[in-house]
Amino acid sequence: MRIELELRSPGNLLIDFGKLCISDLFSLPPKEVEKQTVLVGNRKFVLGDHFKIACFDADKNSLLLCGETRRIISAGRQMESGHLMIEGDAGPYTGAEMSGGELEVSGNAGDCLGEAMRGGVLRVHGNAGDWCGSAQPGQSKGMTGGTIVVDGSIGDEAGAEMRRGLLVAGGNSGKYPGLGMLAGTIICLGQLGAGAGMEMKRGSIVTGCASELLPGFYPAGDANYEWLRIYLAWLQRYWLSDLQAWKQRSTRCFTGDHLVSGKGEILVYDFLE
Amino acid sequence: MQIHGVLIDDTFAEAFPMAVSRLIITAASPRLALQAAQAATGLAISIIGCACEAGLDETLPSEKTPDGRPGQAVLLFSYSSEKLEEHLFLRIGQAILPSATSACFNGLEAEKMVKVGSRLRYFGDGYQSSKQLDGKRYWRIPVADGEFVMEESYGFGQGVGGGNLLLLGDNPDAVLEAAEAAAAAINATPGVIAPFPGGICRSPSKPGSRYKNVRASTNEVFCPTLRSRTTTKLTPDIKSVYELVIDGLSVEVVGQAMAAGMQAACRPGVVRITAGNYGGKLGPYQFHLHKLLEAYN
Numbered sequence: 001m002r003i004e005l006e007l008r009s010p011g012n013l014l015i016d017f018g019k020l021c022i023s024d025l026f027s028l029p030p031k032e033v034e035k036q037t038v039l040v041g042n043r044k045f046v047l048g049d050h051f052k053i054a055c056f057d058a059d060k061n062s063l064l065l066c067g068e069t070r071r072i073i074s075a076g077r078q079m080e081s082g083h084l085m086i087e088g089d090a091g092p093y094t095g096a097e098m099s100g101g102e103l104e105v106s107g108n109a110g111d112c113l114g115e116a117m118r119g120g121v122l123r124v125h126g127n128a129g130d131w132c133g134s135a136q137p138g139q140s141k142g143m144t145g146g147t148i149v150v151d152g153s154i155g156d157e158a159g160a161e162m163r164r165g166l167l168v169a170g171g172n173s174g175k176y177p178g179l180g181m182l183a184g185t186i187i188c189l190g191q192l193g194a195g196a197g198m199e200m201k202r203g204s205i206v207t208g209c210a211s212e213l214l215p216g217f218y219p220a221g222d223a224n225y226e227w228l229r230i231y232l233a234w235l236q237r238y239w240l241s242d243l244q245a246w247k248q249r250s251t252r253c254f255t256g257d258h259l260v261s262g263k264g265e266i267l268v269y270d271f272l273e
Numbered sequence: 274m275q276i277h278g279v280l281i282d283d284t285f286a287e288a289f290p291m292a293v294s295r296l297i298i299t300a301a302s303p304r305l306a307l308q309a310a311q312a313a314t315g316l317a318i319s320i321i322g323c324a325c326e327a328g329l330d331e332t333l334p335s336e337k338t339p340d341g342r343p344g345q346a347v348l349l350f351s352y353s354s355e356k357l358e359e360h361l362f363l364r365i366g367q368a369i370l371p372s373a374t375s376a377c378f379n380g381l382e383a384e385k386m387v388k389v390g391s392r393l394r395y396f397g398d399g400y401q402s403s404k405q406l407d408g409k410r411y412w413r414i415p416v417a418d419g420e421f422v423m424e425e426s427y428g429f430g431q432g433v434g435g436g437n438l439l440l441l442g443d444n445p446d447a448v449l450e451a452a453e454a455a456a457a458a459i460n461a462t463p464g465v466i467a468p469f470p471g472g473i474c475r476s477p478s479k480p481g482s483r484y485k486n487v488r489a490s491t492n493e494v495f496c497p498t499l500r501s502r503t504t505t506k507l508t509p510d511i512k513s514v515y516e517l518v519i520d521g522l523s524v525e526v527v528g529q530a531m532a533a534g535m536q537a538a539c540r541p542g543v544v545r546i547t548a549g550n551y552g553g554k555l556g557p558y559q560f561h562l563h564k565l566l567e568a569y570n
Contacts, residue, residue, distance in 0.1 A: 145405075164405055165405075166406065185404065185406075202402070204404075223419050223420075224419070225419070225420065226340060226376050226413075226419065226420055226421075226422040227404050227411055227413055227420065227422050229340040229341055229342070230339050230340045230404075230406065230411065230422065231404075231406060232341070233338075233339060233340055233341040234339075234406055234407060236341075247341055263402070
């Protein structure tokens with residue numbers, strides 16, 4: 001089933017999709033889809049009040065969100081399967097707690113993209129805000145699985161408390177990427193922000209360029225890591241096409257954060273002394 | 274049936290199910306990948322004595338391997354999944370891990386998996402770490418030229434073992450050449466191996482022996498020097514016999530390889546091509562030579 005939701009109501013109020021399970025929509029008849037409730041501001045409305053809805057028969061389950069999509073928060077929260085395409089910018093908490101399926105944003109994404117994500121794939125063609133793939137407030141685990149690929153840059157504290165999974169940014173990262181990271185992988189092909197890997201216990205941060213790391217990170221020489229080639233080959237196969245040059249290059253490795261356990265690593269392609 | 278004057282017996286090769294795994298070994302160069310693959314498939318000739326039959330499968334270009342480096346696929350067969358797991362542990366740990374720049378990946382998508390990496394990781398002595406990507410866990414074991422990377426689990430499926438051809442000829446040199454040509458044709462078929470040295474076996478065996486505790490012994494009916502002392506299967510003109518043993522991932526590929534082997538072996542000096550069977554008592558698969566040639570001609 002293919003569902004298209006076009007936001008048609010004007011205004012500035014945010015529309016909260018937090019209670020709307022995208023995966024469940026595909027099993028509903030079109031009339032029932034219109035009756036699903038969402039929060040607009042602090043009031044409940046049915047989808048049909050604010051969206052133009054069209055349903056089509058299709059082999060694969062997919063949902064298209066279009067219109068002024070930046071007003072939609074928590075789109076794809078707890079999504080388990082299917083494909084969600086957001087044409088335009090996505091609001092905060094997009095793909096939070098998702099455990100499966102594929103979510104694609106053609107524009108930029110707001111804060112808390114893929115927060116506490118457990119599985120599936122999140123693809124953003126623009127930039128993403130702060131706390132991308134991080135833990136929910138008060139929780140100790142950020143991403144525990146899945147893949148987030150952001151073509152552009154990511155904001156501050158990306159991958160904070162990350163436990164597993166893969167977070168990729170084609171551009172730069174904000175401050176404190178991988179803050180308190182427990183495991184998992186962050187690949188930032190641009191410039192790594194300040195304070196990277198602070199208090200990280202394990203896991204890997206890979207970056208195209210970094211100038212200064214925290215004193216808890218010790219140099220461990222240059223190497224062309226096999227596991228990184230596997231990741232780059234996988235990313236090249238499915239997501240990013242121009243990684244051939246990266247696969248041939250060595251990285252400078254720093255282990256840390258030695259203030260915590262020292263089992264993490266930051267791999268830097270171009271270290272600016 | 275005759276092809277280029279070579280008689281093809283109206284008989285069948287009898288084969289049996291075997292547990293099989295496929296590994297993809299990569300390294301910095303095709304030569305290093307091949308070296309590691311050869312080491313990993315060493316002394317895995319016959320299940321009778323080695324408990325494992327192994328050989329080289331396809332050579333893989335860098336775009337077909339998980340890490341984008343040159344690769345070599347190998348197939349390993351054994352009589353049970355437990356024995357196969359034991360050999361995977363042994364051969365990855367003792368042959369592939371020490372090979373320069375090598376890495377080892379699962380090459381068989383199967384429902385059943387054996388965990389080998391989760392045991393071998395202890396070689397890292399606490400410095401090992403893992404990565405999870407696309408539902409697979411990779412173990413990173415620090416070694417002196419960097420890291421050895423291997424998958425945690427390797428798929429195993431049900432393959433086919435014991436496909437065979439017997440080439441009988443009146444000119445020993447010509448029969449050997451024909452056997453080499455047949456082995457090359459068999460090895461060119463993806464998904465099969467000919468586990469004997471060079472793909473050729475000079476010692477066809479029969480189960481059991483006149484001596485107790487000997488599980489297999491020479492098949493005297495194919496030995497030219499014993500023709501006067503046994504109920505030989507050799508006509509007076511036969512001076513040499515070579516056997517080709519074929520294991521494969523499926524019945525189809527074994528049949529395809531046998532047909533390719535027969536077609537390559539039909540050349541001057543070869544009088545007859547036949548196959549070994551035990552009247553249907555050994556295994557469930559029967560490869561009828563005439564039917565194979567008709568199907569794959």
